[in-house]
Amino acid sequence: MKIVYDASDPWPQYLKCLNELIKDNCAKQLCEIGGGAFPSLSLEQIKEQNLRYTILDISRTELERAPEEYVKVEADICDPKLKSEEKYDLIFSKMLAEHVIDAEVFHTNVYKLLKPGGIAFHFFPTLYSLPFVINRLIPEFLAKLLFNLFVRNDPIVHKRFTAHYNWCQGPIKKQINNLEKVGFEIIEYKGFFGHKYYKKIPILKSLHKLTTRFLMCYPNAYLTSFSFVVLRKRPNPVVKSRLRIMSRGPGPV
Numbered sequence: 001m002k003i004v005y006d007a008s009d010p011w012p013q014y015l016k017c018l019n020e021l022i023k024d025n026c027a028k029q030l031c032e033i034g035g036g037a038f039p040s041l042s043l044e045q046i047k048e049q050n051l052r053y054t055i056l057d058i059s060r061t062e063l064e065r066a067p068e069e070y071v072k073v074e075a076d077i078c079d080p081k082l083k084s085e086e087k088y089d090l091i092f093s094k095m096l097a098e099h100v101i102d103a104e105v106f107h108t109n110v111y112k113l114l115k116p117g118g119i120a121f122h123f124f125p126t127l128y129s130l131p132f133v134i135n136r137l138i139p140e141f142l143a144k145l146l147f148n149l150f151v152r153n154d155p156i157v158h159k160r161f162t163a164h165y166n167w168c169q170g171p172i173k174k175q176i177n178n179l180e181k182v183g184f185e186i187i188e189y190k191g192f193f194g195h196k197y198y199k200k201i202p203i204l205k206s207l208h209k210l211t212t213r214f215l216m217c218y219p220n221a222y223l224t225s226f227s228f229v230v231l232r233k234r235p236n237p238v239v240k241s242r243l244r245i246m247s248r249g250p251g252p253v
Ligand SMILES: C[S@@+](CC[C@H](N)C(=O)[O-])C[C@H]1O[C@@H](n2cnc3c(N)ncnc32)[C@H](O)[C@@H]1O
Pocket: 033, 034, 035, 036, 037, 038, 056, 057, 058, 059, 062, 075, 076, 077, 078, 093, 094, 095, 096, 099, 100, 101, 161
């Protein structure tokens, strides 16, 4: 498992990382969870690279905003009864993980939808970055107000969804254990320090810059603002558990 920290902007890195994962894993069957109105990959790229790309989203309204040529599935990734005929080489999400109510079911469903050896990649905001702690603690009407003030640029394009931040943390031990318990091998966990939410408040912005620099020298997994996590569905989990039993040695006589 590779744990890394970064203070650069995660947004442009997301697409780069996604494209590298497609290429390195020769992934052809892809599923974006919560792709909604803004799928990560363009129709041109899908055609050019001969990809089978499905967007799965809980909201019909959001799915309808994406061009109709996309393959769309209206479903809740937290539905314990979720089933799919299709299995995927790569399942990914951007700004979805913080919205799911049950993170364990979310990751378990992603695990089930992957082919053995398949890859999951998630990009999400993390606690305990101050803006996200505030967003989680304050009442919904206040969160909406702050969102309009600091985040939303275009009221039609950017809608607000309630965030819960379950299993949305940097590479802390508990988070790693949770994902491993689902059955994943953690390939890479990247924590990003810093964010741009203070750009309208110069004093906070300068202080935040200093803190981010400090955190890059002395990283603390609890204080990341965003994370990328790359997971692999272990190709044969049954064989692994048998090996673990065998290596315990002879039982009591
Ligand atoms: C903040 S938006 C992100 C949309 C897109 N990924 C982006 O980055 O622009 C969150 C999306 O996740 C979807 N979503 C929320 N909970 C979901 C769930 N349980 N299952 C599937 N999709 C969900 C919402 O409908 C919405 O489209």
